[in-house]
Amino acid sequence: MTKNVTLRMDEAILRKCRHAAVDEDKSLSQWIADQLVKAVSAKEAYQETRKKALKRLEKGFDLGGTPLSRDEVYER
Numbered sequence: 001m002t003k004n005v006t007l008r009m010d011e012a013i014l015r016k017c018r019h020a021a022v023d024e025d026k027s028l029s030q031w032i033a034d035q036l037v038k039a040v041s042a043k044e045a046y047q048e049t050r051k052k053a054l055k056r057l058e059k060g061f062d063l064g065g066t067p068l069s070r071d072e073v074y075e076r
Contacts, residue, residue: 007032017032
């Protein structure tokens with residue numbers, strides 16, 4: 001279900017948006033709606049990727065081998 005929304009913007013920006021919509025063979029309303037969907041989708045994808053990366057960091061990585069003792073670390 002779609003809802004109507006009223007937007008206020010500078011005339012210069014509106015003109016550029018209209019040209020972009022024409023270039024993509026879309027109405028201005030559809031073009032703006034598509035841009036908003038892209039922005040929200042990108043943010044959701046970023047948040048999901050960030051969450052996965054943090055989860056991997058918490059788990060850690062198996063690099064093989066055994067940990068060095070304190071003496072081995074500071075051995076010269």
